[in-house]
Amino acid sequence: MVSREDTTMATEPHEQRRVATEASGMRPPPPPDGTTGHERRRYLLARARSEGRVGVTGAAQELHVSVETVRRDLKVLEEHGLVRREYGVAYPVESAGFESDLASRESGTGGGLPEKRRIAAEAVLHVDDAETIFIDEGYLPQLLARDLPTETPLTVVTASLPVASMLAARPSCSVILLGGRVRGRTLATVDHWATSMLSDFVIDLAFMGANGISRTHGLTTPDPAVAAVKSAVVRASRRRIFIGAHVKFSAVSFVRFAEVSDFEALVTDTGLAPSEAHRYAELGPTVIRV
Numbered sequence: 001m002v003s004r005e006d007t008t009m010a011t012e013p014h015e016q017r018r019v020a021t022e023a024s025g026m027r028p029p030p031p032p033d034g035t036t037g038h039e040r041r042r043y044l045l046a047r048a049r050s051e052g053r054v055g056v057t058g059a060a061q062e063l064h065v066s067v068e069t070v071r072r073d074l075k076v077l078e079e080h081g082l083v084r085r086e087y088g089v090a091y092p093v094e095s096a097g098f099e100s101d102l103a104s105r106e107s108g109t110g111g112g113l114p115e116k117r118r119i120a121a122e123a124v125l126h127v128d129d130a131e132t133i134f135i136d137e138g139y140l141p142q143l144l145a146r147d148l149p150t151e152t153p154l155t156v157v158t159a160s161l162p163v164a165s166m167l168a169a170r171p172s173c174s175v176i177l178l179g180g181r182v183r184g185r186t187l188a189t190v191d192h193w194a195t196s197m198l199s200d201f202v203i204d205l206a207f208m209g210a211n212g213i214s215r216t217h218g219l220t221t222p223d224p225a226v227a228a229v230k231s232a233v234v235r236a237s238r239r240r241i242f243i244g245a246h247v248k249f250s251a252v253s254f255v256r257f258a259e260v261s262d263f264e265a266l267v268t269d270t271g272l273a274p275s276e277a278h279r280y281a282e283l284g285p286t287v288i289r290v
Contacts, residue, residue, distance in 0.1 A: 031062045040065070041073045045082055048092040056088050084251050086271075093251045094211040094222050115245055115269035118290040120144040123207055123243050123267050130204035131155060134233050135163050137188035137226075138209045140243055142166065148173075157203060159188040159229055178229070190225035198232035206237035208258075209244050212251030215279060218260060220253035227255035234258045242285070246271035249280070260285060 031043060040063055048054040060070045074090045077083045083090040120143035127133065131153070135141045137160040145163045148154065155174045156167050164177040178197050180189035208230060210219040219242070221227050234240060240263045249272055260266075261284040268277075270289045277287040 037073060037076075040069070041077055044070070044073055044090070045077055045092070048083055048090055053089050053091050054083075056090075081252060084247060086247075091247045091251075094253050112245075112269075115271070115290075116140045116143055119243050119245070119267050119269060120147050122288060122290045123241060124148055126241055126265060126267075127152070127154075127205065130239070132157065132201075132204045134158065134203050134206035134208070134237060135160065136206075136208045136230070136233075136243075137163075137186045140209060140245075141207060144207055144243060157198075157201060159190070159194055161187045161189075180229075181225075183223070183226070186226075188226075190223070190229050194229045195232040198229070198236045201236045203233070203237040205239045205241065206233050207241050207243055208233060208263075210242065210248060210257075211253040213242065213244065213248050213260065213266070214250055214252050215260060215283060217252045218256045219258040219262075220251075220256050222254045224255050227257040230257040234262055239264050242266045243268075245269055249276065259283075 043063065044054055044059055047059065054074075056067055056070050056074070060067045063070065074083060074085055077090070078085050082093055084093055116139070120140060123144050124147045127148070132155045135145050135156055135158045137158075141158075141160060142162050145156075145158075145166050148156075148167070150170060150172055153172050153174075155176065156163070157176045157178065158164050158167075159178045159180070161177070161182065164175050167173040168175045176197075178189045178194040180191045180193035182189055208219075210230075211222055212220045214220070219230075221230065234257065240258075242263045242265070244266075246268050249268065260280060263285045265286045265288055266280060267288045267290065272287075272289055274289075277289055281287045
């Protein structure tokens with residue numbers, strides 16, 4: 001297990017989350033008129049999904065109930081696999097019925113932007129002698145693509161339209177965009193066109209994300225079509241590195257596409273407790289906290 005602390009911590013801008021929420025059409029719901037447990041939990045889940053998180057104290061004030069009541073409601077939601085709790089806050093777990101879009105990910109949902117930038121900067125240090133790399137869909141992989149060394153010749157395979165567009169302009173990069181149906185939420189390609197192309201490749205290194213990573217259930221994602229592409233990447237790559245904020249850990253989504261042991265390294269932020277990082281490291285990969 002490796003830990004690298006960064007003293008330039010920055011807080012997540014609330015205004016960016018608000019703008020992204022409005023752009024995606026997901027507005028925070030009004031507090032319910034009633035105070036039954038079912039109504040409160042529906043409100044808390046909707047609030048977490050629309051804003052990327054829900055704070056215990058603020059929710060208690062809005063619902064006119066005690067902090068302990070909100071904590072109990074969030075515990076029920078966590079037991080149902082719908083949220084992941086941390087001290088004073090809960091994050092939504094992406095499932096078959098819910099997946100955040102690219103705009104909300106760019107705003108910092110599921111982890112602060114400073115943390116994501118540090119993860120991306122660390123991950124590119126592990127390219128080593130790889131000549132062909134895969135870069136996953138999502139905002140964090142876009143940050144990683146931006147940080148790739150400009151002087152190193154690389155062949156980059158990706159399903160992400162934003163990543164392909166960014167790197168295609170670089171003389172040092174040869175970009176292969178996987179074909180298929182473009183998912184509007186993530187601007188990435190899926191279905192048999194993408195998996196068929198991947199079956200013919202042998203990729204040196206794959207940088208991959210997930211909607212959840214669990215010691216028990218492995219790496220998961222809400223959409224079976226996305227899982228099929230990710231599974232094909234796992235099969236096609238010699239080395240694999242997971243990149244993701246600490247809130248992804250212990251979260252479980254709908255479809256498993258890989259095991260933790262399939263990865264040589266897990267790069268995340270220091271929000272992942274050292275004790276929990278050690279448990280993941282016992283499964284095989286090096287855990288790097290930045």
